[in-house]
Structure formats: structure tokens, C-alpha cells
Amino acid sequence: MELHDVWFVIIAVLWTGYFFLEGFDFGVGVLTKLLARDRTEKRVLINTIGPVWDGNEVWLLSAGGATFAAFPEWYATLFSGFYLPLLLILVCLIVRGVAFEYRVKRPEENWQRNWEAAIFWTSLVPAFMWGVAFGNIVHGVKIDKNFEYVGNFGDLLNPYALLGGLVTLTLFTFHGIVFVGLKTVGDIRERARKLSLGVGLVAAVVALVFLIWTQADNGDAKSLVALIVAVVALVAAIAVAQTGREGWAFALSGLTIVAAVAMLFLTLFPNVMPSSLNPDWSLTVSNASSSPYTLRIMTWCAGIATPMVLLYQSWTYWVFRKRIGTHHIAADVAH
Incomplete structure (x- = not known):
């Protein structure tokens, strides 16, 4: 296996980790409107991800940085062609981070309510837009012979990509529901269990249609296994969630995301951005990669840094592993 193939796999793993971890973050943000009945319950939901949401975003930074260093042509075409949707995602992530921090800076109810609304919208929009972006990457976009994107924003809003957006939105929301069930006690936990059935069934139908479409277009035996x-x-996650075994449900919903992302990358390889104008103009792991020397240095750096990041993040989740409920939220405490 060539180094550029190895780095394609590494980038796939980084994106998978990001969607697994940030997926339930986004889902919990969406649930602040769908599940919480009052502001105290919203505070419980936000506190379930409060210690970990920023660490989860490290995976996005790593995935973007690895793409820039390992496949500069891919990075340049992706971020220039998808400028508007990626800018929208970036703005949402910035506002979302500010909302988590600024929500408790003032005691006024309107102040906190507005930031909580910002958390909802800046969780929902990226959850949808990531599916749109990756749907276009896999399905193919208008790339010319100079490896430049020559389409427009409207071209990115095609039926396949929009369906991909619905898949990520519903899957992340379901992932967030089972995470809330895993991290809470009392009435919130019970209502999360009941809500998981409806959201899970919707996610299952949408995901099945999208994955079958993907398999029919570019699939092979490996992608079929992932499907x-x-x-x-x-x-299985939907069924297990109804029995109250949230740990297993969360692991299975996470496996769903891992397998779905793996399928997308399996159908994509050896391309990194297929051209819908001419297959010969597609960006591939070979024509979009950096020099072998650059990839060797990156491999050594990744081998040293990645275990440390994984250990630290695992420790963080272990420290904040306990469940919380409304009785943990003092009436005079804003967070």
C-alpha cells in the first residue's frame, strides 16, 4: 500500500471519529428543542456535552489539517468549490462555541434563552450541511481538466446531496437521543427512550434509501458489507434502546455512523473528488497527494501524537461518565 493510500485511510478514520463524537453533540443540541420541556431540562442536556464538545471538535481540525497536508489539491478544490456551505458550517461552529460559553455570563432569562436557541440552530444546520457536503463529494461535482470546481452553489443542492443531509441530521439526532439516555436519569431518560423509536425509524428509512442509492451508483462487495x-x-440500536440498555444502544448507533462513513469512503476510493464532467478529470489519491517525503514526515508525527490525543480524550470521558438529572441543577445556578 502506497503512503497516499494510507493517508486516505487515516483521513477517513479522522472524519469517522468526528462524526461519531460530534454527531451526538449535534444531536443533543437539536434535542434542546425536541426533548427538553423547560429551561432546567435544557441545562441538563447541555451539561451532558459541556465537558466534551470542544474536545470532539479536535477531530475536525485534525481531518482538515491532514487533508491540507496530505492532499493539497483535494483541499484546494474542496474549500474553493464548497466555499459557501463550508463557511456556513464554520460560522455555525463559531457561534455554537460562543453560545456554550456566553450562555451563563448573564443571569437574564432572555439572554440565556437566546443563546440556547443559537445552540439549537447551530447544531441542526451543520448536522444537515455535513451530509450535503459529503453527498456531493461521493456523488461527483463539476471539476474541469485543471482540477477546479466550475459549478455553483445551486449545483450542490441536488437530490442525492439533500438526502445525504437528511441522513446525517436524523442519524446524529438519534445518536444524541441514545447519548442523553445514557447520561441522564429520571423523566428525561424515559422520554428519550420513547423518542428514540420514532426518530430511529425515520433515520433508518432515510439512511436505507441513501445507502442503497450509493451502492447502486459506485458500490462493490466491500461497500455492500458496510451497508x-x-x-x-x-x-439493533433502535430495538435495544427500547429496553433501556443505553450503553449498547449508543455503541450500536455509533457503529451505524462508522459503517455508513466507511461505506462512503469505500465507494469514493481511489478518487477523492470525482468529476461529473469527465472521469479523467477526477481528483484521485495519486494526482492530489503531497510528495512521498511529506507523507513520510506526517506519518511519523501522526504515530506519535495520535495515541496521546486518544488517551487524553478517553480520560476526559471517564472523568465525566456519571449520569445527571434535573435534581443536579440548582435553581440559582445558571449552568
Whole structure:
């Protein structure tokens, strides 16, 4: 296996980790409107991800940085062609981070209510837009012979990509529901269990249509295996969630995301951005990669830094592993 193939796999793993971890973050943000009945319950939901949301975003930075260093042509075409949707995602992530921090800076109810609304919208929009972006990457976009994107923003809003957006939005919301069930006690936990059935079934139908479409377009035997794993894991997660075994449900919903993202990258390889104008103009792991020397240095750096990041993040989750409920929220405490 060539180094550029190795780095394609590494980038796939980084994106998978990001969607697994930030997926339930986004889902919890969406649930502040769908599940919480009052502001105290909203505070409980936000506190379930409060210690970990910023660490989860490290995976996005790593994925973007690795793409820039390992595949500069891919990075340049992606960020120039997808400028508007990626800018929208970036603005949402900035506002979302500010909302988490500024929500408790003043005691006024309107102040906190507005920041909580910002958390909802800046969780929902990226959850949808990431699916749109990756749907276009996999399906192919208008790339010319100079490896430049020559389409417009409207071209990115095609049926396949929009369906991909619905897939990520519903899957992340379901992932967030089972995470809330895993991290809370009392009435919130019970209502999360009941809500998981409806949201999970919607996610299952949408994901099945999208993955079958993907398989029909570019799939092979390996991607078919990933498709089957994703669908079986999601159905199992829905069933297990109804029994109150949230740990297993969360692991299975996470496996669904892992298998679905793996399928997308399996159908994409050896391309990194297919051209819908001419297959010969597609960006591939070979024509979009950096020099072998650059990739060797990156491999050594990744081998040293990655275990430390994984250990630190695992420790963080272990420290904040306990469940919380409304009785943990003091009436005079804003967070």
C-alpha cells in the first residue's frame, strides 16, 4: 500500500471519529428543542456535552489539517468549490462555541434563552450541511481538466446531496437521543427512550434509501458489507434502546455512523473528488497527494501524537461518565 493510500485511510478514520463524537453533540443540541420541556431540562442536556464538545471538535481540525497536508489539491478544490456551505458550517461552529460559553455570563432569562436557541440552530444546520457536503463529494461535482470546481452553489443542492443531509441530521439526532439516555436519569431518560423509536425509524428509512442509492451508483462487495453492517446496527440500536440498555444502544448507533462513513469512503476510493464532467478529470489519491517525503514526515508525527490525543480524550470521558438529572441543577445556578 502506497503512503497516499494510507493517508486516505487515516483521513477517513479522522472524519469517522468526528462524526461519531460530534454527531451526538449535534444531536443533543437539536434535542434542546425536541426533548427538553423547560429551561432546567435544557441545562441538563447541555451539561451532558459541556465537558466534551470542544474536545470532539479536535477531530475536525485534525481531518482538515491532514487533508491540507496530505492532499493539497483535494483541499484546494474542496474549500474553493464548497466555499459557501463550508463557511456556513464554520460560522455555525463559531457561534455554537460562543453560545456554550456566553450562555451563563448573564443571569437574564432572555439572554440565556437566546443563546440556547443559537445552540439549537447551530447544531441542526451543520448536522444537515455535513451530509450535503459529503453527498456531493461521493456523488461527483463539476471539476474541469485543471482540477477546479466550475459549478455553483445551486449545483450542490441536488437530490442525492439533500438526502445525504437528511441522513446525517436524523442519524446524529438519534445518536444524541441514545447519548442523553445514557447520561441522564429520571423523566428525561424515559422520554428519550420513547423518542428514540420514532426518530430511529425515520433515520433508518432515510439512511436505507441513501445507502442503497450509493451502492447502486459506485458500490462493490466491500461497500455492500458496510451497508449491511450500518443497517443492521441501526435496527439493533433502535430495538435495544427500547429496553433501556443505553450503553449498547449508543455503541450500536455509533457503529451505524462508522459503517455508513466507511461505506462512503469505500465507494469514493481511489478518487477523492470525482468529476461529473469527465472521469479523467477526477481528483484521485495519486494526482492530489503531497510528495512521498511529506507523507513520510506526517506519518511519523501522526504515530506519535495520535495515541496521546486518544488517551487524553478517553480520560476526559471517564472523568465525566456519571449520569445527571434535573435534581443536579440548582435553581440559582445558571449552568
